Amino acid sequence: MFEPKRLHPVAVLSSILQTLKEAIIPLVVLLFLGGSSGKGIQLIIFSVICFFLIVFSVLSWIRLTYWVENGELRIESGVFVRKKRYIRFERIHSIDVSEGILQRIFGLAQLKVETAGSNGGKPEAELTAITKRESNEIISIFNEVKKAGKRKLESDCVNEAVTGKELTKVEETDIDSASVVFKQTFPQLFLMAATSGGVGVVLSGAVAFLAQFDELIPFKKISAEAERFIQSGILLIILTVFLLFILAYLVATARIVLIYAYFTVKKVEEELIISRGLLEKRQLTIPLKKIQGIRIAENLIRQPLGYASVYLEYAGGSASDKDTVNTLLFPLVKKEQLKEKINQFVPGYELQTELKGLPKRSYVRYFFRQLFIIIPIVVATSWILWPWGLVSFVLIPLAAIWAYLKFREVGWNISGNQLQLRTRIVSKQTYIFQKNRLQVFDRRVSYFQSRKQLSTIAATVKSGAGPREGKVVDLEQKDAEFMNDWFSYSEFKKSEG
Amino acid sequence: MEPRNRISSKALKVWRISGVINAAICWVITIAVLVVTILFDWSYWAIGATGLISTAVTYISVFLFPSMKWKRWRYDVREKEIEIQSGLFIIKRTLVPMIRVQHVETNQGPLLRKYQLASVEISTAATTHEIPALELTEADELRFYISKMASVEEDDV
Structure with a gap:
C-alpha cells in the first residue's frame, strides 16, 4: 500500500x-x-x-x-x-x-x-x-x-x-454496529420492477437508438415494404405492436431487477450505506448530516397496492451522477411501515398522517387547468375526424375526475421544525423538509388566485448539485402566510395586516 | 405588508431602452419583409402580420411590461433574512434566510453602468436570486451588509 x-x-x-x-x-x-x-x-x-x-x-x-x-x-x-x-x-x-x-x-x-x-x-x-x-x-x-x-x-x-x-x-466493529438494516426481498424487487413504469425508458432508448441510424436505414425501401405490410392486415400490425410492447416491458423489468438486486441499506453510526446490483455492484455512503430532505413517491400502480418508494434528497456527489440526484432509500415499502422505517433510518423525520387539505373553491382551478390542455385536443379531433371525433368529448368528464384526484391528494403539515407537503403531478409525491435545511421559501399569487384568496407555495432544498422544489398549488392564502411565518427567521411577523 | 424598498426609478428607463432595442430588431425584420414584398410582388399578408406583431412588441416591451415590472419589484433586507417580491402577472415573494446565503455579488452591464446602477445577485447552495437595478452605492452597501450577516454560522449546506 x-x-x-x-x-x-x-x-x-x-x-x-x-x-x-x-x-x-x-x-x-x-x-x-x-x-x-x-x-x-x-x-x-x-x-x-x-x-x-x-x-x-x-x-x-x-x-x-x-x-x-x-x-x-x-x-x-x-x-x-x-x-x-x-x-x-x-x-x-x-x-x-x-x-x-x-x-x-x-x-x-x-x-x-x-x-x-x-x-x-x-x-x-x-x-x-x-x-x-x-x-x-x-x-x-x-x-x-x-x-x-x-x-x-x-x-x-x-x-x-x-x-x-x-x-x-475496524471492519468487524463496523459490521457489528450496523444495528439497523433494510433488505429488499426478491418478491418485492420483482413487484417494484414490474410497477416501475420503466418501459418508457426502454422505449425512448430504442427510439433514440433508431434515430441515430436514420441516415443508414433505407427508409424508401422500408416504406414500400411497409405498404405491403399494412395491406396484409391491420390486425397483424396491432398484434406486432402489442408484442413489441410486451417485449419492451420485459426488458425494462429485467433491467431494473439487475440494477436493484440485493438492495440493502445499513445504518452505521452517522452514515447510511446503500449497496445494490447483480451484475454491476454499487455502494454509496451517505453521511446523515448531508441529507436535505425526504421524498415519498407513490405512482399510479403502486398507490392502490399500498406501496411507496422513498428517495433521499442529498447534497453531495457529482453533478453528472444520476444516482445522487435520485437516491433511492427504500425502493418499495409497505405504506404502513413508512413512518417507522423512515424514523429508524433517518432520525428526525416524522411522517405525519394528518394533513390539511385545500379549500373546496380551489377545485375549480384544478379543473380549469386540465381543461386548458383538453379543450384544444377535443376541438382539433372533433374537427379533423368529424363526426367520429366527437367521441373525444368523453375526455372532459375524465379531466374532471383526474382534476379531483389531484385536488384530493394535496395537503400540508407543520410540526415543530418539520414541513410536510403532499401533491400529485402524476405520481403522488410527499416531501418532508426540516426548516434548517430549507434554502428558500416562496409564495406566488396570480390575479385570479388573489380574487379567490388562494396562493401557491414552494419550498426548496438542495439536491445533488441543484435545487429540488416541493410545491403546493392553490392553497388557502392564510395557510400560505402561516407557513411563511413559520419559515421566517425574523421575530416580528411581516405577513400580518 | 409588502416589502418596503423599491428598486431605483432609473430602472424603468433602462428597461425601456432595452425594450426599444428589442422593438428595433422587430422593425428591422419588418422593413426587410416590406422590401421583399415590393421586390417580389408578395401578397400583403406577410407585411401586415409582421407590422402588427412589431407594433405589439413595441407597445409591450417599451411601455407596458417595464412599468408593470417596476411596480411589482420590492425588496427588504432584514437582520436574519431577505425578502424579494417580483413578477408580472404572478406576484412571487421569496424568503431567503441569511444563514443560507453562500455569496453575494453586484453586476453592472453597459446599460446599468451608464445610469450608475447595479444589480445584486444573491446565491444560496441551490438557487440564485436577483435584485435587478439599484443605485450603485446602495447595491454596494447591500452587498457588504449581506455578506457580513451571512457569514455568521456554517451549517451543512
Missing part, C-alpha cells in the same frame, strides 16, 4: 472498452457511411484508430501509479503531461466503490474518490481496477482518519494506526 503501485492490468481493457463505448456512434458512422468505393480506406483508418487506442491505454496504465503516504492518497499519471495528485484523507468527502462486470470477473473493485472540489461533474480521482484487499485498505484508512479527525491526530499517528491488525478490527 505504501509502495507506488500500478492498477490491475484489467484497467487497460476497461479503458479501451470505455473509449469505444463513448465513440461507438462516430465509429459506426465512419465504418458504414460514405461511398461504397472507399471501404478499404475506412477499414485502414479504423484499425489505425484502434491501434493507437490500445497503445495509449497501455501507456497510461504503465504511467499511472498510486500509493498512500503521509496521510495522503497519491496518484501520479499522464502519458504526455505528468499529473501528480496528492489528496489528503481529511479532505475526502466520500469513497464510492463499484464493481462492473469486468471487475467482477477478476474479483476487483473500482474506487471513486470525491472531495468538496469535485463538484464539476467528475470525481476527484478514479482507480478503475484494484484488488478488493487494496480497496478495503484504502477505505479503512479513510474511516480511521475520519474518526481520528475529531481527536485531531497528527498525520504521523494516523499512519501508525493503520497496521494490518487494526484494519480487520
Whole structure:
C-alpha cells in the first residue's frame, strides 16, 4: 500500500472498452457511411484508430501509479503531461466503490474518490481496477482518519494506526454496529420492477437508438415494404405492436431487477450505506448530516397496492451522477411501515398522517387547468375526424375526475421544525423538509388566485448539485402566510395586516 | 405588508431602452419583409402580420411590461433574512434566510453602468436570486451588509 503501485492490468481493457463505448456512434458512422468505393480506406483508418487506442491505454496504465503516504492518497499519471495528485484523507468527502462486470470477473473493485472540489461533474480521482484487499485498505484508512479527525491526530499517528491488525478490527466493529438494516426481498424487487413504469425508458432508448441510424436505414425501401405490410392486415400490425410492447416491458423489468438486486441499506453510526446490483455492484455512503430532505413517491400502480418508494434528497456527489440526484432509500415499502422505517433510518423525520387539505373553491382551478390542455385536443379531433371525433368529448368528464384526484391528494403539515407537503403531478409525491435545511421559501399569487384568496407555495432544498422544489398549488392564502411565518427567521411577523 | 424598498426609478428607463432595442430588431425584420414584398410582388399578408406583431412588441416591451415590472419589484433586507417580491402577472415573494446565503455579488452591464446602477445577485447552495437595478452605492452597501450577516454560522449546506 505504501509502495507506488500500478492498477490491475484489467484497467487497460476497461479503458479501451470505455473509449469505444463513448465513440461507438462516430465509429459506426465512419465504418458504414460514405461511398461504397472507399471501404478499404475506412477499414485502414479504423484499425489505425484502434491501434493507437490500445497503445495509449497501455501507456497510461504503465504511467499511472498510486500509493498512500503521509496521510495522503497519491496518484501520479499522464502519458504526455505528468499529473501528480496528492489528496489528503481529511479532505475526502466520500469513497464510492463499484464493481462492473469486468471487475467482477477478476474479483476487483473500482474506487471513486470525491472531495468538496469535485463538484464539476467528475470525481476527484478514479482507480478503475484494484484488488478488493487494496480497496478495503484504502477505505479503512479513510474511516480511521475520519474518526481520528475529531481527536485531531497528527498525520504521523494516523499512519501508525493503520497496521494490518487494526484494519480487520475496524471492519468487524463496523459490521457489528450496523444495528439497523433494510433488505429488499426478491418478491418485492420483482413487484417494484414490474410497477416501475420503466418501459418508457426502454422505449425512448430504442427510439433514440433508431434515430441515430436514420441516415443508414433505407427508409424508401422500408416504406414500400411497409405498404405491403399494412395491406396484409391491420390486425397483424396491432398484434406486432402489442408484442413489441410486451417485449419492451420485459426488458425494462429485467433491467431494473439487475440494477436493484440485493438492495440493502445499513445504518452505521452517522452514515447510511446503500449497496445494490447483480451484475454491476454499487455502494454509496451517505453521511446523515448531508441529507436535505425526504421524498415519498407513490405512482399510479403502486398507490392502490399500498406501496411507496422513498428517495433521499442529498447534497453531495457529482453533478453528472444520476444516482445522487435520485437516491433511492427504500425502493418499495409497505405504506404502513413508512413512518417507522423512515424514523429508524433517518432520525428526525416524522411522517405525519394528518394533513390539511385545500379549500373546496380551489377545485375549480384544478379543473380549469386540465381543461386548458383538453379543450384544444377535443376541438382539433372533433374537427379533423368529424363526426367520429366527437367521441373525444368523453375526455372532459375524465379531466374532471383526474382534476379531483389531484385536488384530493394535496395537503400540508407543520410540526415543530418539520414541513410536510403532499401533491400529485402524476405520481403522488410527499416531501418532508426540516426548516434548517430549507434554502428558500416562496409564495406566488396570480390575479385570479388573489380574487379567490388562494396562493401557491414552494419550498426548496438542495439536491445533488441543484435545487429540488416541493410545491403546493392553490392553497388557502392564510395557510400560505402561516407557513411563511413559520419559515421566517425574523421575530416580528411581516405577513400580518 | 409588502416589502418596503423599491428598486431605483432609473430602472424603468433602462428597461425601456432595452425594450426599444428589442422593438428595433422587430422593425428591422419588418422593413426587410416590406422590401421583399415590393421586390417580389408578395401578397400583403406577410407585411401586415409582421407590422402588427412589431407594433405589439413595441407597445409591450417599451411601455407596458417595464412599468408593470417596476411596480411589482420590492425588496427588504432584514437582520436574519431577505425578502424579494417580483413578477408580472404572478406576484412571487421569496424568503431567503441569511444563514443560507453562500455569496453575494453586484453586476453592472453597459446599460446599468451608464445610469450608475447595479444589480445584486444573491446565491444560496441551490438557487440564485436577483435584485435587478439599484443605485450603485446602495447595491454596494447591500452587498457588504449581506455578506457580513451571512457569514455568521456554517451549517451543512
